[in-house]
Amino acid sequence: MQVEKWADAIPEMRTLFHAHFRELGVNKHRLTPRCDEARYAELERLGLLLLLTVRAEGNLVGYFLGFVMANAHYAYSGPWALTDMYFILPEFRKGAGLKLFRKFKAVARERGCKFAVTSCKVHQDHTAFLEKLGAKWTDKTFIFALEDDACR
């Protein structure tokens, strides 16, 4: 596991985004697995991006993307590490998730964070893993699909 620059990782990340989306995406009928690359590059330029990569024989097999930034509703709490997304190709997962999250915590500490926030999908529930890694389940997150007739 290592910290990597956005420009170095994104060429290979583009390929993994499709596998990531297939396995974990929700609202797939409304979304496409293509990120705003310029925005991520700008976030890195501003010092707000946290990118970890998982490589096997030099090839990208996973990543953890997050942000390190102030929490506006806790003005004096220092920077927080926030999770954007993470993914590891299935055939490389044995134990890799543990290393990836330990690295996330370590890098967050190095960057002055006292708190790190993460999440998982309902349909791929990592609650037991995250709690055993020391996280506390504090929130539930919901998405409104505002174009759906059922969304009132």
Added chain:
Amino acid sequence: METHTADFVLEFIRAEAGNQEIVRETPLDSLGLDSLELLDLLLACEVRFRGKISDEMQDRIYTAGDLADAFA
């Protein structure tokens, strides 16, 4: 933390991992355990030997011997 020999702890690791062929040099990565199972192994050691291993220490544990030494 309770004090035991590293061999005693290693025997416990073998039992928890269900693998009697584990030796000190066995990489934890080679046990075929997923992340949750690896954490369960670590937590089982913490409970059994009443110790706590920090994240920083965990990052330096690569083999069964390293894990046994951490609780010995």
